Protein backbone atom coordinates (compact mmCIF):
# COMPACT_ATOMS: atom_id res chain seq x y z
CA UNK A 1 0.00 0.00 0.00
CA UNK A 2 1.94 3.06 -1.17
CA UNK A 3 -0.81 5.43 -2.33
CA UNK A 4 -2.81 7.27 0.29
CA UNK A 5 -5.93 9.45 0.02
CA UNK A 6 -4.73 11.38 3.05
CA UNK A 7 -1.13 12.39 3.67
CA UNK A 8 1.49 10.96 5.97
CA UNK A 9 3.45 13.58 7.88
CA UNK A 10 6.66 12.33 9.46
CA UNK A 11 8.05 14.61 12.15
CA UNK A 12 11.58 13.95 13.39
CA UNK A 13 13.89 15.94 15.60
CA UNK A 14 16.80 15.54 17.94
CA UNK A 15 15.65 14.97 21.49
CA UNK A 16 15.12 18.37 23.16
CA UNK A 17 14.21 20.22 19.96
CA UNK A 18 10.65 20.57 21.25
CA UNK A 19 9.02 18.12 18.86
CA UNK A 20 6.59 16.68 21.40
CA UNK A 21 5.27 20.15 22.42
CA UNK A 22 5.01 21.08 18.76
CA UNK A 23 3.03 17.95 17.91
CA UNK A 24 0.78 18.50 20.93
CA UNK A 25 0.08 22.06 19.78
CA UNK A 26 -0.56 20.78 16.26
CA UNK A 27 -3.15 18.30 17.50
CA UNK A 28 -4.88 21.09 19.41
CA UNK A 29 -4.86 23.41 16.39
CA UNK A 30 -8.21 22.16 15.11
CA UNK A 31 -6.87 20.52 11.95
CA UNK A 32 -8.15 16.99 11.53
CA UNK A 33 -5.11 14.77 12.03
CA UNK A 34 -4.54 11.31 13.48
CA UNK A 35 -1.44 10.73 15.59
CA UNK A 36 0.12 7.29 15.48
CA UNK A 37 0.84 6.02 19.00
CA UNK A 38 4.05 4.01 18.91
CA UNK A 39 4.93 0.89 20.82
CA UNK A 40 8.05 1.08 22.95
CA UNK A 41 10.06 -0.99 25.40
CA UNK A 42 11.05 2.24 27.23
CA UNK A 43 9.54 2.52 30.71
CA UNK A 44 6.93 5.31 31.03
CA UNK A 45 8.07 8.71 32.38
CA UNK A 46 6.14 10.17 35.31
CA UNK A 47 3.51 12.08 33.29
CA UNK A 48 3.13 9.54 30.53
CA UNK A 49 -0.03 7.46 30.10
CA UNK A 50 -0.15 4.05 28.44
CA UNK A 51 -2.14 4.22 25.20
CA UNK A 52 -1.99 8.02 25.07
CA UNK A 53 1.76 8.73 24.86
CA UNK A 54 2.93 5.25 23.88
CA UNK A 55 1.86 1.65 24.10
CA UNK A 56 4.39 0.55 26.69
CA UNK A 57 5.27 -3.11 26.17
CA UNK A 58 7.84 -5.59 27.44
CA UNK A 59 10.84 -6.62 25.34
CA UNK A 60 9.22 -10.06 24.85
CA UNK A 61 5.98 -8.59 23.50
CA UNK A 62 7.86 -6.16 21.25
CA UNK A 63 10.04 -8.94 19.82
CA UNK A 64 6.98 -11.12 19.19
CA UNK A 65 5.22 -8.25 17.42
CA UNK A 66 8.37 -7.61 15.39
CA UNK A 67 8.69 -11.22 14.27
CA UNK A 68 4.96 -11.30 13.43
CA UNK A 69 5.51 -8.35 11.06
CA UNK A 70 3.25 -6.08 13.09
CA UNK A 71 5.41 -2.97 12.63
CA UNK A 72 5.46 -0.69 9.61
CA UNK A 73 8.86 0.47 10.86
CA UNK A 74 10.90 -0.02 13.99
CA UNK A 75 14.16 1.22 15.43
CA UNK A 76 16.37 1.19 18.47
CA UNK A 77 16.75 4.65 19.94
CA UNK A 78 18.88 5.33 23.05
CA UNK A 79 18.84 1.61 23.89
CA UNK A 80 15.03 1.22 23.69
CA UNK A 81 12.95 -0.24 20.90
CA UNK A 82 10.19 1.73 19.15
CA UNK A 83 7.76 0.68 16.44
CA UNK A 84 4.78 1.95 14.47
CA UNK A 85 1.76 -0.35 14.25
CA UNK A 86 1.19 -1.52 10.69
CA UNK A 87 -2.46 -2.35 11.44
CA UNK A 88 -3.23 1.12 12.82
CA UNK A 89 -1.57 2.79 9.82
CA UNK A 90 -3.44 0.58 7.34
CA UNK A 91 -6.76 1.45 8.97
CA UNK A 92 -5.99 5.19 9.07
CA UNK A 93 -4.81 5.15 5.45
CA UNK A 94 -7.95 3.30 4.34
CA UNK A 95 -10.06 5.87 6.18
CA UNK A 96 -8.30 8.59 4.16
CA UNK A 97 -6.99 10.32 7.27
CA UNK A 98 -4.01 12.63 7.48
CA UNK A 99 -1.54 10.84 9.72
CA UNK A 100 1.22 12.22 11.92
CA UNK A 101 4.17 10.01 12.79
CA UNK A 102 6.51 11.30 15.47
CA UNK A 103 9.48 9.02 14.86
CA UNK A 104 13.26 9.10 14.58
CA UNK A 105 15.36 9.35 11.38
CA UNK A 106 15.79 5.58 11.01
CA UNK A 107 12.01 5.13 11.14
CA UNK A 108 11.49 8.10 8.80
CA UNK A 109 13.76 6.44 6.25
CA UNK A 110 11.86 3.12 6.47
CA UNK A 111 8.47 4.84 6.07
CA UNK A 112 9.71 6.83 3.06
CA UNK A 113 10.65 3.56 1.34
CA UNK A 114 7.08 2.29 1.74
CA UNK A 115 5.26 5.61 1.26
CA UNK A 116 7.46 7.66 -1.10
CA UNK A 117 4.97 10.53 -0.96
CA UNK A 118 5.12 10.84 2.81
CA UNK A 119 6.01 14.39 3.83
CA UNK A 120 9.09 14.37 6.04
CA UNK A 121 9.64 17.33 8.36
CA UNK A 122 12.76 17.84 10.47
CA UNK A 123 12.60 20.08 13.54
CA UNK A 124 15.82 21.81 14.57
CA UNK A 125 16.57 23.55 17.86
CA UNK A 126 17.63 27.21 17.41
CA UNK A 127 21.15 26.47 18.77
CA UNK A 128 23.22 23.81 20.51
CA UNK A 129 23.05 25.91 23.70
CA UNK A 130 19.25 26.00 23.54
CA UNK A 131 19.17 22.25 23.00
CA UNK A 132 21.42 21.65 26.00
CA UNK A 133 19.37 24.03 28.16
CA UNK A 134 16.11 22.31 27.20
CA UNK A 135 17.54 18.88 27.95
CA UNK A 136 18.69 20.11 31.40
CA UNK A 137 15.39 21.89 32.12
CA UNK A 138 13.43 18.71 31.43
CA UNK A 139 15.21 17.29 34.50
CA UNK A 140 14.75 13.87 33.00
CA UNK A 141 18.33 12.83 32.29
CA UNK A 142 21.64 12.94 34.12
CA UNK A 143 24.70 14.77 32.72
CA UNK A 144 26.01 11.66 31.00
CA UNK A 145 22.70 10.96 29.21
CA UNK A 146 22.48 14.64 28.18
CA UNK A 147 25.92 14.38 26.57
CA UNK A 148 24.76 11.21 24.77
CA UNK A 149 21.64 12.98 23.53
CA UNK A 150 23.75 15.92 22.28
CA UNK A 151 26.04 13.65 20.29
CA UNK A 152 23.00 11.71 19.02
CA UNK A 153 21.54 15.08 17.91
CA UNK A 154 24.68 15.76 15.82
CA UNK A 155 24.33 12.34 14.22
CA UNK A 156 20.61 12.84 13.51
CA UNK A 157 21.23 16.19 11.82
CA UNK A 158 23.45 14.38 9.26
CA UNK A 159 20.20 12.85 7.91
CA UNK A 160 18.55 16.23 7.29
CA UNK A 161 18.83 15.88 3.48
CA UNK A 162 16.37 12.99 3.62
CA UNK A 163 13.65 15.43 4.79
CA UNK A 164 11.40 17.64 2.67
CA UNK A 165 11.00 20.50 5.16
CA UNK A 166 12.99 21.98 8.04
CA UNK A 167 11.43 23.94 10.89
CA UNK A 168 13.58 25.78 13.44
CA UNK A 169 11.79 25.66 16.76
CA UNK A 170 12.86 28.93 18.38
CA UNK A 171 9.37 30.06 19.27
CA UNK A 172 6.62 27.42 19.61
CA UNK A 173 3.87 29.57 18.01
CA UNK A 174 6.05 30.39 15.03
CA UNK A 175 7.12 26.78 14.61
CA UNK A 176 3.48 25.72 14.80
CA UNK A 177 2.62 28.32 12.13
CA UNK A 178 5.31 26.83 9.88
CA UNK A 179 4.02 23.32 10.46
CA UNK A 180 0.43 24.38 9.68
CA UNK A 181 1.65 25.98 6.41
CA UNK A 182 3.23 22.69 5.35
CA UNK A 183 0.12 20.69 6.16
CA UNK A 184 -2.23 23.16 4.49
CA UNK A 185 -0.06 23.32 1.35
CA UNK A 186 -0.02 19.53 1.20
CA UNK A 187 -3.82 19.49 1.38
CA UNK A 188 -3.97 21.90 -1.58
CA UNK A 189 -1.96 19.61 -3.84
CA UNK A 190 -3.60 19.08 -7.21
CA UNK A 191 -4.13 15.34 -6.74
CA UNK A 192 -5.96 15.87 -3.45
CA UNK A 193 -7.98 18.82 -4.70
CA UNK A 194 -9.06 16.99 -7.86
CA UNK A 195 -10.22 14.09 -5.74
CA UNK A 196 -12.07 16.36 -3.33
CA UNK A 197 -13.65 18.51 -6.05
CA UNK A 198 -14.32 15.80 -8.63
CA UNK A 199 -17.96 16.77 -9.12
CA UNK A 200 -16.97 20.41 -9.68
CA UNK A 201 -14.34 19.24 -12.17
CA UNK A 202 -16.90 17.03 -13.89
CA UNK A 203 -19.23 20.06 -14.26
CA UNK A 204 -16.41 22.19 -15.60
CA UNK A 205 -15.03 19.74 -18.09
Ligand code: 5GP
Pocket residue numbers: 012013014015038039042073074075077082083084102103104105106107108
Ligand atom coordinates in the same frame (compact mmCIF):
# COMPACT_ATOMS: atom_id res chain seq x y z
P1 5GP B 1 11.30 9.36 23.65
O1 5GP B 1 11.69 8.08 24.33
O2 5GP B 1 12.13 10.52 24.14
O3 5GP B 1 9.83 9.62 23.71
O4 5GP B 1 11.64 9.19 22.11
C1 5GP B 1 12.94 8.93 21.68
C2 5GP B 1 12.99 8.95 20.18
O5 5GP B 1 12.27 7.85 19.62
C3 5GP B 1 12.38 10.21 19.55
O6 5GP B 1 13.23 10.65 18.51
C4 5GP B 1 11.08 9.72 19.00
O7 5GP B 1 10.64 10.46 17.88
C5 5GP B 1 11.47 8.32 18.56
N1 5GP B 1 10.31 7.45 18.38
C6 5GP B 1 9.15 7.44 19.07
N2 5GP B 1 8.32 6.52 18.57
C7 5GP B 1 8.96 5.93 17.53
C8 5GP B 1 8.61 4.91 16.59
O8 5GP B 1 7.52 4.33 16.60
N3 5GP B 1 9.54 4.60 15.67
C9 5GP B 1 10.75 5.21 15.60
N4 5GP B 1 11.58 4.84 14.62
N5 5GP B 1 11.11 6.17 16.47
C10 5GP B 1 10.23 6.53 17.42
